[in-house]
Amino acid sequence: MTGVFFLIFSAITFAQEDSLAVQRRGLTEAPLPDSEDYEPYNALAPAKAAFYSAILPGLGQAYNGRYWKIPIAYAGLGVGIYFYINNDKQYNSYRNAYKDRLAGRVDEYAGRISTERLVDAQQFYQRNKEISILVTAGIYILNIIDANVDAHLQQFNVNEDLSFKPKMDFDALTGKTNYGLSLNFEF
Template sequence: MKIKSFFFTGLFLFISVACFGQEDSLTTATEVSRDSIAKERDYKPYNPLAPAKAAFYSAILPGLGQAYNGRYWKIPIAYAGLGVGIYFYINNDKEYDRYRDAYKARLAGKPDEFQGRITDDGLIRAQEFYQRNKEISLLVTAGIYILNIVDANVDAHLQQFNVNENLSLKPRMDYDRLAGKTRYGLSLNYSF
């Protein structure tokens, strides 16, 4: 009984020492290989807060997250999208106010700018049309603002991935001679 307990204790200690010794050597070898690979490929160190910062900056000021990511060419696109949405909102608001004022003037018995050309129902339909377009313009503007934030976040995430020219994804066709059919697929290739 004592021999078995000594044997198992000795075996346990031997395995423990062997495992810890390998872990230390593996850790140092892994750190050395990571450092050499990072220097070789000139990678930026991984920053887990970069996507959150980019999204926060874009939420504060549209386009600032794209500037943080170094994608300066996206800033005019973000402002053009927001500008177009705001332009259509303002234009539809002016037209809505124009038809609403004409309808109010007609109800009060005063002359309006559409006298004789548009009926009362036409004025009501025009108000509803421009009100709906104004709301759609507001939704589109909010969507573009949110898309700006999402773009900055996703772009910051994607900058931290390994994009190497040796890694490729290509379509592939394979002719099966036995069945007489062509099989289609994708192949992921890595060149050393």
């Protein structure tokens, strides 16, 4: 019995290597996957993409290779700016008419719009200008967030090695079907 214990113990000790010897040979590094499109994890990619989008909208999307998102970003910003300019023009028109009316001059809305309605129109277009600014700023911030999240998700490993599938098993003894979920991990 002692001989069997000694034999097993000696086989275990000879099978172990010194960790320094393994590190010297460089065996502690993880082997690279077999796929050709493997890229190592870049922790600064999301920060770079967000920074580029903050500097110039759409530049972070170009950094991520999502060129189709650039026109969407500029269209959103353009729509917000267009509505700001349009509302500002209308606001100035009603404001100048109100000033003319207070000064006793004839304005372009004389006889059609009352003074109270001129004040209401000014408030309406002022509020719409502010909303246009908020929408434009929101689209700009959304552009930055999109570039950051997209850079994070590009580095996310999505392959078929890890799968979560429903499983049905027929029990031949009872004649019933068993349902369940199986988690498969392949090396």
